[in-house]
Amino acid sequence: MKPSALPEDPQQAVQQVKVRSRPWAASLILVGGVILLVLGMAVAIAIGAKDIALPDVWDAVFHFNPDLTEHQIIRELRMPRVIGAAIVGAAFAVAGAIMQGMTRNPLADTGLLGLNAGAGFALALCFAFFPGMSFLGLMLYSFLGAGAGVGIVYGIGSRSKGGLTPIRLVLAGAAVSALFTALSEGVALYFKIGQDLAFWYAGGVAGTQWVQIQIILPAVVIALLAAFALARSITLLSLGDDIATGLGQRTGTVRVFGVIIVLVLAGTAVSIVGSVGFVGLIIPHLTRKLVGVDYRWIIPCSAVLGSLLIVFADLAARTINPPQETPIGALVALIGVPFFLYLAVKERRSL
Template sequence: MKQILEPVNQKNKQLPAPTVKFRSRPWVATLILTGGLVALMFGIGLSVSFGAADIGFHVVWEAVFNFNPELTEHQIIQELRLPRVLGGAMVGASFAVAGAIMQGMTRNPLADSGLLGLNAGAGLMLAICFAFFPGLPFMYLILYSFLGAGLGVGLVYGLGSLGKGGLSPVRLVLAGAALSALLGALSEGIALYFEVGQDLAFWYAGGVAGMKWFQLKIMFPWITVAIAGAIALSRSITMLSLGEDIARGLGQRTHLVKLAGAVIVLILAGAAVSVVGAVGFIGLIIPHLTRKLVGVDYRWIIPCSAVLGSLLVIFADLGARMINPPYETPLGAVVALIGVPFFLYLARKERREL
């Protein structure tokens, strides 16, 4: 018996480690990254130039590289429009990358960062601040809304982990939907009872109009580190998107990958929500579109989603300013005009495939 088993054992020892090749289109991804960055620069210049007061490109160039504080147009560009458009680009990239990570981890094409209770948690904390701490400085509002987003994530993961089998994609979706509904109801109840609904409505509408340089200085290092972490985690997310059993078979520590992904989503979406409000659908539309273009490899999906998400927010904000000048349409409404039909199409498509 020993002589029979030895050749079998030697044969098994020689088996190579399993490898997986991901279907991807690197040339499409490269085209998106290069063309997207060029379009991003053009969109930034266009967004800075157009508005209630149209400003020529040459004035924009002088205001950026040869700023004169005595000129009103230079002040408009430096203090209002430039931080607004740069903040919009950062917010778009954050929402898109967070949505890509969520869709990869949950294997749910309808998932975005709101699935983790981020928006609902931030909204509840803002309602509490408006009701019990009126006149709180804007910096503290950002901090508390970020903490509220973290609270929402913790509650969703805690609720989804209860019961046998631990946390699964289905439980994560159900826990996120239930907690978001509960926290949203609490926010509305506080807003009605303490008559702060109008203050909270501005946050629900969403927008980058109030973006300031000090907010960008706070957001930039966090978002940069989080996107870099997402790119470093991208291969693990790709394997997790193929199925948890497959990822474990390939040697992935799925719980650690999910925890790291959740932390990155919290930083990205929490920072974005705390600054611009509950702008939805960016994390739904962009990752799904990117996946259709570049394939299933998240090493390409994540950077391409960041570029396309920035483009979406920049041009949506430009449209919000140009629909009814000099008044502004809420950014969340403009994005929803694109997102709702896309969501209905995607939901119907998924229903047909079931």
């Protein structure tokens, strides 16, 4: 959303937000999206190296029989994988929506602004120096790496003459991401952990286990609830700092809480799925086109659409070239790269 898109008077700006919002479209997306997500998850559980009938999926979920091989496959392999994909999709999409709203930057995304690369470097250090670390420890280091990445990006971008413009922010993010990626690959070569790191870079939820779901689910749910609670404040920030301050918002406090939420969501998602970018770029843009500019609708709709994207991307990853799996990151990038180039050209024309 461009800075000139709304009037400077705070009350008029809020009225414009109401006019541009489409609650009926948001309600349709939430209801229809949840139904489609449930059906998509059922299909994703049923399809794989061994196809399983949907009635057997129903029985395995609600009438589990440990003596049946199909039930074991569903419960121990496919259900945590599909649930993990839904959680990761929601986390990436909401993190991207918050970043775009707080920075008023249409190019903001966890993969473009150094979060994913920073988390990857932290995980490379863990693989090298603490090979037996628990998943909880990996997740915490992933948070720290993501925080270091975004902190360096914002530090470099804000020191540029003319302020932190969208293009400068993306350029700083590309530079920091390249640095962290090079450092990660150097660590991988020296400590001979290239295979572990290559699996992470490819991106995927194939190895997701119930223990990981039990750890990440509370963190993601709490972060999503906090994002919903912060939605109105993010809407006001997206109108501009002057308007938000005029309406009584403490912009600094809102940004601090927003960054914490983004770090939790992005750090958790990266620790599960690896280096998957563009989800937080594509989904918030699509959602704004559909529901308007009110983040009280954008955030929940982004969560649903993000889950749909990753669940179906994972399903495609398993079915395009069986029995081998195509990396999810590559599939999402096929959509994300052209979309990013389109936004970059559009943003350049608006400068």
